[in-house]
Amino acid sequence: MxxxxxxxxxxxxxxxxxxxxxxxxxxxxxxxxxxxxxxxxxxxxxxxxxxxxxxxxxxxxxxxxxxxxxxxCPAVPCLVSEWTHWSGCAEPCRATVRVRQRMILDEARNGAPPCPALQENAGCAEYHDQERQCRQTLVPALITTGGYGNARKKREAPENGDIAGYCVEFQLTSLTEGCHRSEGVHTRWMQYLREGHHVCVECQPPALSAGQTHCSGDGENATEDGNVSLQWQAVGNPRCRGLWKRVRRQDSCSCPSVHSFLFI
Known part of the structure; x- marks a missing residue:
């Protein structure tokens, strides 16, 4: 006991x-x-x-x-729905944004991480409204590095061999800071863009298709006095964009390798 x-x-x-x-x-x-x-x-x-x-x-x-x-009280993670389809561009004839969204199905509880972002934005450009074609000064030229053109020319040559391309020389008048922050392998070329530099942009298939006389955003229909500022947008980085002025068109392309680009 x-x-x-x-x-x-x-x-x-x-x-x-x-x-x-x-x-x-x-x-x-x-x-x-x-x-x-x-x-x-x-x-x-x-x-x-x-x-x-x-x-x-x-x-x-x-x-x-x-x-x-x-x-x-176990942690319950936030549960969200699938993304909606991308919306249309916010405004026609301008480089703006498109949006997609998702909704919260179940809130995070008991110390679980907070819910992720419910909205995403992406660069967007619509070149035509429902009634007429956009004015050239409002259409941003979508460009990529000229190095991409070598492979593209090979792919498109048999189908578009009868379409003669051309080049346009521009002077860069402004660009955003986002160009200098492009670190990806396919966007690193944007770091070399500088205000005041002259750049050469090729207009060739498929940006120039049968029946077309010029690429969208090349300033063909803008005044020829060189004082009209035209918009451009780098493909692959919506934060890299700016303005340039058309200098001249060159029917025989001889773009330098450093400042050579392509219309998309």
């Missing part, structure tokens, strides 16, 4: 065990979002101290959660 002292010790251990079982998020039926000072009971905390312990989401940062918080 245990002695009186032994009985007292067992009684104390049993009392503490009962208190531990009672003083928990699960037994109290508590599991609260955010910071809630009323979401509290008494019991053992995660740091093995005894006293007031909380079952709200804030207890993770305040370090006063009840010992069973993680099992009674």
């Amino acid at each position: 245990p002695s009186g002292h032994g009985k007292s010790l067992w009684a104390l251990l049993l009392f503490l065990l009962i208190r531990r079982l009672q003083g928990s998020c699960q037994s109290a039926g508590l599991c609260c979002p955010g910071r809630n000072l009323s979401c509290v009971t008494q019991g053992w905390r995660l740091d093995r101290s005894y006293g007031d312990c909380f079952c709200d989401q804030a207890c993770i940062s305040t370090l006063d959660c009840c010992h069973d918080y993680n099992t009674a």
Whole structure:
């Protein structure tokens, strides 16, 4: 038979065990979002101290959660829907943005990471409205590096061998900082664009298809005094765009390798 002292010790251990079982998020039926000072009971905390312990989401940062918080209130990740289809361009005849969205199906709970972005934007250009073709000064020229043209010429030569391309010389008058921050393998060429430089842009198939006389955005129908600013947009980086002025058209292309580009 245990002695009186032994009985007292067992009684104390049993009392503490009962208190531990009672003083928990699960037994109290508590599991609260955010910071809630009323979401509290008494019991053992995660740091093995005894006293007031909380079952709200804030207890993770305040370090006063009840010992069973993680099992009674497991983190529930945010659940979002699939992306919608991309919208049309915000405005016709301009380089603007298109949008796609998704919605929250189930909010994040119990310390799970917050929901991801619900909207994405991307560069966008529509060259025609429903009634007429856009004015040339409003149509941004989409360009890529001239190095892409070598393979493209080989692919298109048999089908478009009877279409004569041409080049247009422009002077860059402005460009955005996004051009100098292009670090990808296929966008690194944008770092070499500089205000004041003259660039040579080729108009060739498939940008120039049968029946067309010029590429979109080449400034063919703009005034020839050289004072009209035309828009351009780099393909692969919507943050790289700017203005240039048309200098002249060259029917016989001899674009230098450094500042040579292609209409898309």
